[in-house]
Amino acid sequence: MTRLISRMLLAGSLFGGLTLAGQALAEDAINVTNLSYRTGPFAATGTPLMNGQRDYITMLNERDGGVGGAKLVYDECETGYNTEKGAECYEKTKTTSIVTQPWSTGITLQVLPKTNVDKVPILAPGYGFSPMADGKVFQWAFNPPASYWDGASMILKNISEGNLENLKGKKIVLLHLDAPYGKEPIPLLNAYAEKYGFTLLPIPVGLKEMQNQSAQWLQIRRERPDFVLMWGWGAMNAGALAEAAKTKFPMDKFVGIWWSGSDADLKTIGEAGKGYRSISWSFPVSDSKVMKDIKQLVVEAGHSMLPREEFDYVFYQRGVVISMFVVEGIKEAQAHFKTKAVNAEQLRWGLENLKLDEKRLKEIGMEGMVPPFSTSCGNHSGHSGAWMLQWDGAKFVKVSERLEADQGMIEPLVLEGAKKYAESNAPWPVNEECK
Amino acid sequence: MLYRTAGQFKTSYRADHALFPVRQDAWLLAFILLLAFVVFPMTANEFVFRALLTPVLIYALAALGLNILTGYAGQLSLGTGAFMGVGAYACYKLVTIFPDLNLIVAIMLSGFFSAAIGVAFGLPSLRIKGFYLAIATLAAQFFLVWLFEKWAWLYNYNSSGSIQVPTISVFGHPVAGPNATAIVQYYVVLVIVAVITWLAINITRGRIGRMWKAVRDMDIAAELVGINLMKAKLSAFAVSSYIVGVAGALFVFLWRGAAEPVAFDIPLSFRVLFIAIIGGLGSVLGNYLGAILIVALPVIISTLPASVGLPLSSAMVEHLNTMIIGALIILFLIVEPHGLARFWAIIREKLIMWPFPH
Structure with missing residues (x-):
């Protein structure tokens, strides 16, 4: 209980200070809001993920001053995993944030039809609606690196x-x-x-x-x-x-x-x-460059809300990987559009052109934390493959080589599901340019 | 002063029974309607429409439906959420089976489905009362939500098991679905809610309403003076479920845009019941006041710290929010157990005498 209270206080003071600092630097700042759930029945599994997402962004701000010269502003809008609150958060953040991270399949389904109109990309890593992988139909939705x-x-x-x-x-x-x-x-x-x-x-x-x-x-x-x-x-x-x-x-x-x-x-x-x-599709590698930097610049510097013992947890480091997807999307967009402050439409292009090969992952310092994959206009998932982890009584260990999904079975179902969705929600815009 | 009734003479019984025996009440209502129809739409942004105005109206309508059953006819119901679900699923089936049907008509029709289900689950009320009836309606709640999950025909066999609202146009304007603008949806909801409220006020003031109140206050006495209990109770279930069903259809089609069965689960029933109780059982105005407190206030509180620059994390704000709303609910219940509507009535009486009490 005391830990909870102290964590809450820490959260309040630190996080608040951070957002305030972010707001002051409006110029060339990129807002990536997360629809978090640190409260409610799912908080126990949600909190480590949110901590990971937050700490990666904090680390980049501390180490590189943001990304490509633009400061990153990481805000959270609390949903408590409640669909109604999630929709409210979406309405609240869609004009400021360049990405929507709905963090629940229910909220994803709710905001999915609106994205075509509001033109904000949804990033639902490893969750959401599996047919979202069809980027021609779901132009604004992304579920890298793999679908259910x-x-x-x-x-x-x-x-x-x-x-x-x-x-x-x-x-x-x-x-x-x-x-x-x-x-x-x-x-x-x-x-x-x-x-x-x-x-x-x-x-x-x-x-x-x-x-x-x-x-x-x-x-x-x-x-x-x-x-x-x-x-x-x-x-x-x-x-x-x-x-x-x-x-x-x-x-x-x-x-x-x-x-x-x-x-x-x-x-x-x-x-x-x-x-x-x-x-x-993620594996904790605590001695990777990224995790070392996070440990030094965020956790040990007292900027994190993470309880120390959770640093090696799969979910915490998965949160780090998820924020990396957003940041890589921003980087791609910055390079392509030659601008610092990327907007939502440019980020959509960035997320559609992720190229996370072995080399790139090594550059970021995330080798072995996520399988390499790339996205395209037709493939919004990347179908990265994944590892089988096994609990050895104290921690998870990798027990398989990288597995690949059988796209021959999946693809027809994805196309059928996407088509059915578009038909029942007609008129639904489809990206005809994408071949 | 503001509410001076001196000089307003009633010369006929008709005038004495008018909806607004005091002229200031009519002005107040005119002012509120002006706010709702003109001022808010001109000033509000999309977030205010989607997070405050529309949900308050829809929840107030649902609470009004429940209030007719619980507040006027005295039959406690815990199945409101499920009856809203019946309205929503009925409307979904109507618009997918008859795509050319006008959405407003579909919403109005879907109320009849929930009315029918409501009457069916109201039948036990002829034999059982009070807590026992509440349990019977609780059974309706569990059964219907289970049905929404298991009967795939209801959601057109979608693999996600949820209903999604496609873009639906009325007279060339998109009213429901992703392409509808918030202001159009608000106006549609406002008009429907206003019309139903007007009807509800007149029903509850008239013969039927008095019949319900007689049953509520003492059903044996009511029976002795010649009121048909079966008719009174079942008509209350029918009217109440109709309104709740319409509210459910609005809830999904003009506000949320998608819904999974769990959205109609018991927390929704409790939420509507809280609105009715906090607002005031047996009043129409109370539903609106209750909805403002339960639905709008948390949204306002959660945006407050950021707008004044207070450094609080959103999880922290959420914790505070729960605490503040909880404290307010208890405070209002202690200060005025009969609800916010009674609170307003006391203020009004004081205002009539102010500044010269007897």
């Missing part, structure tokens, strides 16, 4: 040990949050189930049942599935892991998406969670 469908495909590849035929006759349970987010992978998994002859059994967990999943796990015990995949968030992850440990479900048959791989959730069960896997 990429994630589902890579998990199947990994659990089948590289050969999907191995899944024939197997039974796979999808334990998912009963919300737009949790339902995302179902169409793709169904397509896989049909093609490779395994049984898919989605088991939804309602928002009210997140902490008490005994009914779901009773069903899992009865069904005796070969694998349980999890699309969980917030309290649901910890609830599922605790229940799995209690019912002695073999952890090596339990695999989560990237949002179900938070160190904090696994710390609570510790050794009992050994063997649990989570696919991830």
Whole structure:
């Protein structure tokens, strides 16, 4: 409790001072607001991500004085993961911020149709609506480096040990949050189930049942599935892991998406969670150049809101990677439009032309923290691939080479989903110039 | 002084029963309508429309619907959110099945679906009362939200399970969807809300309203003087759910633009119930005052520190906001348990006598 209070006070004073300083320097300042959720039922998983995002920007401001000569202003608008508040924040920030980071699939769906009119890019890294990868239809939305469908495909590849035929006759349970987010992978998994002859059994967990999943796990015990995949968030992850440990479900048959791989959730069960896997497009490398700079210039200088022990966490460093996407988009736009203060439309171009190859990642000092990928006008996701991480009882370790999603399965579904969306929201502008 | 009633003589019963027996009330209303129809639209920016004006009107309408049931007819309901959902999903199905249907007509029609569902769930009220009825409406809440999730036909089999509002034009102007401007949406909401409020005031003042109040105050006595309880209770459920359904359709089509089933879950019901209680049960004005307190005030508070240059993080502001609103709710309930509408009535009475009390 005292830690919470002190953290709140620290947050108030430090962060406020920072924004105030930012506002004073209006000239050549770029505002990148984040729709954060440090309050509400999902705060525990949201806060480390927000801290990572914030600290990367702070570090750039401290080390380089911003990016390309323009100071970065990082504001937060608190949503509490509430869709209504999120829409309010969107309205509040759309004129000042050059990017909208909605941080919830529900808020993403809500603001998605408005972006064509308001002309502000949405950046939803690794979440949102999977068909957003089709940049021709979703001109203003970006979900780099990989979509949920990429994630589902890579998990199947990994659990089948590289050969999907191995899944024939197997039974796979999808334990998912009963919300737009949790339902995302179902169409793709169904397509896989049909093609490779395994049984898919989605088991939804309602928002009210997140902490008490005994009914779901009773069903899992009865069904005796070969694998349980999890699309969980917030309290649901910890609830599922605790229940799995209690019912002695073999952890090596339990695999989560990237949002179900938070160190904090696994710390609570510790050794009992050994063997649990989570696919991830980011990996914490605490001795990389970027993280060293953040440690020195932000954390140790007292500018961070981060509790020290969370520095090596997957989610914190994922937040750093996410802010890097925004900053790289700004850099691309600055170079192309030859301007310091990039606006929203220019950033859209920048995000569409991200080129994060090995060399570039090395320059930034983020080698091994995110797989290399690039975006284009037709491909707003990048489909970077990801690593399988495994909990060793104390931390997550990489247990696979970089996995690639099977685009042959995904692409037709993306195109179909995007087309359906555009039709049901007609008139919907499509980027015809993009080939 | 300001509210001096001296010199305003009533020479007929008709004049004595008029909606505004005191002339100043009519002026006040005219002033508020002038604000709403002319001044706000001329001065407000998009954020004010989308975050303050439109939601206040929609929530006030939903609370008005609930108030008819709970405040006038005395039947406690915890299912308002779900009935709003029925209106929203009905409107969604109407506009997707009949794309040429005028949106205003669709919104007005969608109220009938929620009225029908409301009457069905109101049937237990003939046998059970008070807390037991509240539990029955709670069942409606859980069942309907579950239905919104499971019945894929309702959301046209969208993979996300949510409903998205396409661009819908009325007389050539986009009214709903991403291309609609905030001012057009505001005016549509304002006109619908104003018309329904006017109807509601007249229903509650008339024969039907008195019937409801009699049932609320003592249903056995009401039955003894010849009021048909079944008719009174079910008509209250029907009218209330109709208004709530229209509010739900407005909520999604003219404000949010998209909604997932969980948006209609119990927090929404409680929010509307709070508005009705804080505003004042059994009053029409109270719904507006309550909506301003519960819906608009948090938005204003959250923008306040930044506008005066106070260095507070947005999470901190959110914590403070919850505390301030909570404290205000308790304060108002202690100072005036009958709600803000009663608070205003006391102020008005004092003003009539001011500056020369007896």
